[in-house]
Amino acid sequence: MIVYSIFLVGNMRKINISGNWKLNKTASETKELLAELTAAVAGATKTEIVVCPTFVSLTTARDALQSSNVKLGAQNLFWEESGAFTGEISGTQLKNVGCEYVIIGHSERRQYFNETDATVNKRLKAALNAGLLPIVCVGETLEERESENTFTVIENQISGAFAGISAAAMAKITIAYEPVWAIGTGKTASPAQAEEVHAFIRNKIANLFNQQISENIIIQYGGSVKPSNAFELLSQPNIDGALVGGASLDAESFAGIVHAAEKIEG
Numbered sequence: 001m002i003v004y005s006i007f008l009v010g011n012m013r014k015i016n017i018s019g020n021w022k023l024n025k026t027a028s029e030t031k032e033l034l035a036e037l038t039a040a041v042a043g044a045t046k047t048e049i050v051v052c053p054t055f056v057s058l059t060t061a062r063d064a065l066q067s068s069n070v071k072l073g074a075q076n077l078f079w080e081e082s083g084a085f086t087g088e089i090s091g092t093q094l095k096n097v098g099c100e101y102v103i104i105g106h107s108e109r110r111q112y113f114n115e116t117d118a119t120v121n122k123r124l125k126a127a128l129n130a131g132l133l134p135i136v137c138v139g140e141t142l143e144e145r146e147s148e149n150t151f152t153v154i155e156n157q158i159s160g161a162f163a164g165i166s167a168a169a170m171a172k173i174t175i176a177y178e179p180v181w182a183i184g185t186g187k188t189a190s191p192a193q194a195e196e197v198h199a200f201i202r203n204k205i206a207n208l209f210n211q212q213i214s215e216n217i218i219i220q221y222g223g224s225v226k227p228s229n230a231f232e233l234l235s236q237p238n239i240d241g242a243l244v245g246g247a248s249l250d251a252e253s254f255a256g257i258v259h260a261a262e263k264i265e266g
């Protein structure tokens with residue numbers, strides 16, 4: 001495999017640890033979990049911490065996060081602002097209930113809800129228009145990795161997602177590299193496997209935009225991240241954070257990942 005590398009003159013990127021709660025936790029459970037979590041990470045000063053509960057728990061979460069160092073995000077949004085789109089939620093509505101971040105193009109949305117690179121692109125533009133900070137997910141399936149198509153898949157997802165996005169807008173975007181075979185499976189990409197793809201993504205962003213955007217963009221890793229593997233993953237030069245599923249549902253585990261991030265030099 002080709003190894004892509006970028007030489008960074010000092011890494012100024014702030015580590016971002018985001019929790020994707022998926023379809024878990026009622027509003028009252030959200031309140032309990034956030035009470036525990038905010039206490040456990042109160043001392044964290046170097047890490048951007050984000051939680052993304054379900055839509056119906058967002059206002060509860062917003063209230064629970066007041067005066068904490070934990071930011072609020074959503075798991076999806078629709079690209080239209082308003083109208084006859086039963087069941088959908090707009091970027092403005094998310095912003096209005098206190099969301100700063102929104103996850104876009106998670107592999108589960110691609111797998112179960114027909115999300116494509118084209119719909120990811122529409123949602124991304126809507127999120128940016130609403131003033132949200134998008135976390136755009138990319139990643140290959142096991143079959144794509146085994147057939148040595150990882151880089152082609154990632155390249156297509158990146159070009160599709162960021163078509164028509166300005167360099168200025170790119171500064172607001174986080175990318176999450178989440179190999180589909182590592183999500184919720186307990187299988188983590190090795191730090192070297194993850195780093196190889198992260199470096200490839202950063203190189204691709206430099207080609208599509210410019211060196212400065214590429215050096216500053218946060219690229220999270222996602223796929224069975226837990227306290228025991230977080231430090232090694234986050235120590236890689238091009239891994240700037242984690243998008244965490246299962247381990248974000250437990251305050252101690254998620255806080256353990258944040259504490260690992262706090263130990264990273266830089």
Ligand code: PEP
Nearest residue numbers: 183184222223224245246
């Ligand atoms: C995710 O859902 O984005 C994810 C990475 O899940 P898990 O951490 O459970 O693998």
